[in-house]
Every structure is written in C-alpha cells, then in structure tokens.
Amino acid sequence: MLAEKALDLIRELQRTLSGTLSPYNEDKIRQVLEEMQNLYDQNRDRAHYAAGQADVFAAIQLRHAAIQRNKRCLLAYLYNRLEQIRKMRWEFGSVLPSDVRYNMCEQEVQWFTQYNRQLANYMKTIGESGGLDLTQDMKPPKTLYVLVRCIMDHGEFETQDGNIILLKKNSQHYLLRSECEHLIRQGILEHLVH
C-alpha cells in the first residue's frame, strides 16, 4: 500500500514518546522521500497527456493524495521530535544525556543549541536583577532550605557562599532550595520531608 513506510515512522514515534528519543531514522526518511519523488515523477510524465482521459487523471489524483499523505507523516515526525526535545530541555536541563544527544540528527542538535541560547537570553532579560530562572520553583517554595539525600555520587558542588561540599551517595545535606532544585529534578538528590 502507498505511504506505508511513512506510517512506520509515525508508529515508531508513538512507541517512544515517554522519557526517551528514538534514533533519528534517516534511512526510512530517505526511503519515504524516494517514494514521493517516484510518485511525483510518474505524475509529471503523465500530466501532459491526461487531458480528456479520465483514468489517467484519476491515477494522478490518487498519487497526489499519497504524496500529500507522505508529506504530512514526515512533517509530523520531525515536528513531534522537536516538541519532545523542547520538553526535554525543561526536564533534563541545558545538557541532555549522551544517549539522547546521540539519537539526534545534526539539524536537531543545531536547533537545540539555538533554543537553549534563546531561552537563556530571554530568562536574562526578565525579572529585576540579573534575570529569572523559569525552570526553578516548579512548585511554590515553602522553605528557604531543604534537607536532601544523595541518590548517586555526583562529585564536588560549590554552594553560593563559597563552601565546597562533596555529594556522595547516601550523604545528607541541608542546602538552599534554589541551589539544589535542579539536582532533585535530575534525580541526583532526594528531597526528605518529615
């Protein structure tokens, strides 16, 4: 059936939309583009003698529908991947895990860098002194300091007042909420509430 390969791309996308990014399927995209080119060429060759011949005209319309369908699937594939990458910027922070980065194509990496830059610039311009970090305080803050426990070794961490603490697995610290919220969201620290 026509446009079947493009649909495979969409199915692949649907399977992997939670928490990860599937590898950029360059091979399949090339195949879809080839199919589109093929259909287009066939249409172009027949277009000049289609006048008055209903059966040829019908075939051209059918192929045209398939081209449009392929186009929609391809664009949706790219668009939804970008959306996913954008979401990841907010969840993972400005540096993506290496396996995610590895699955991005070159243009997507470029897009991500630009998005990062624009977001940083924007956050610098709002707020009074030196901008406002929009990725902070996803929940209304109740205390200035929070008690946290390390879930994994993270190495040394320099706090705002200049102290250096060692984030070692199972060690507990009392830190400024604004400093460690990112680390909690990234799953390095665990917030302890009593």
Add this chain to the structure above:
Amino acid sequence: MAAYSVPAGVCTNYFNIDDILASQEKVPCVFNAKVAALGYLDQSTTDVDLNVGTKLELPFWLARFLQKGARNIVTVDTPKTYKEGYRNIFTADPNVVDLHRLGPFFYLFGGKLLTLQLPDAEEIADVLLKTFQGRFRKIMDGSQNALHADLTSQTSVLDDQERHLFAAGQDSLHGFHRWEKRETEKLSTSVMVANHRKRKRIGAMPTAS
C-alpha cells in the same frame, strides 16, 4: 503544557500523531472509475489498471480524498464495526465491548467517518454518543476510586481517548491523595528523567550479567 488535553474528535491537527494513526483505519471502497496503471494496489488481480467495480479496503485518508466532491472516484461503504450489527451490540450494552480491539481509535475514527456522507451517518453519530455515555460512568468510577490496584484489566478494553480520560482521573486522584498526606511540597525527580533512567537500566542489564 496541557497535560490533560484529550484530543478532540473532529478537530484535525496536522501534526497530531493520533489523528494520523486514526486516519489510517481501513474503509471498504468500490471504484466508480477506471484508474490507470495502479493495478498493483489490488493484490488479487494481475491487471495493469484498477477497473470499475473493484472492491478495495482503502485507508481513510485516501478514501476521503477520492470520494470528495466532483472527483467521485470511489464509493465508500460503512466499515464493519460501525454497521448495524455492531451498532446493536453497542446499544445493548456498551460496557462489555472491547473498544481497543475494535480499533484503538473508535471515537476519533468514528468522528472522521461522519465526514464521508454515509447514508447511515446519523445512526453512527448517535451510537458513538450513546456508547460513550454508557461507558463513561464506569471509566470515571474506576479511575477515581482505585488507588493502589492493578487496573490493566479495566484499561485494556478502553479506546485510546478513554485511556486519556482514565489517566487524567487517576492523576487527579493521586494528586488529591498527595495533598491529604501533605506531600505536595516535596520536590521530586521529573517523570521524564525517571522514565529515562528505567529504560537505561533495562538496556544495561544484558551487559551487566
């Protein structure tokens, strides 16, 4: 950041994955006109052309395109699961049918069918609404009251959109529960990061053993 957005039935979004998948569902068609050189679409014959009267199951997007307006290349028939026989089943007791098996996009695809100007479009619209009404109570009941239970037996028979509803209900239930236990202020790892970790662990297992 619309976490609870349930994709609307008729509204089409060009980039929507569900919409694309739903428009791939097959519709039985009969060709009114000869189509040159595309005989390979019909695997039952070796003819070069698609002849008048050929019966084929075409995906919805193609069927709609070929049927629309003055083109009239195909005549579209109602798919089996929306025909009278099935409609009677849905009306009798909507709760016993496995909508996931009958095509995971029962409502979305049904809504699309209405644009095809089928002779029984009105009945289909009616049955879609009645089925949803009949099942909604159970969905709401299940999603709002089961806190720590295995729900797969309940959710496995749900249509894709009903699953979104169910998940939204569960979310609100858990949110309420967290509020009751005063856990709302607790900062937690983001869901996406957690999912990513889990996958990584699964992927890493064979090399570790």
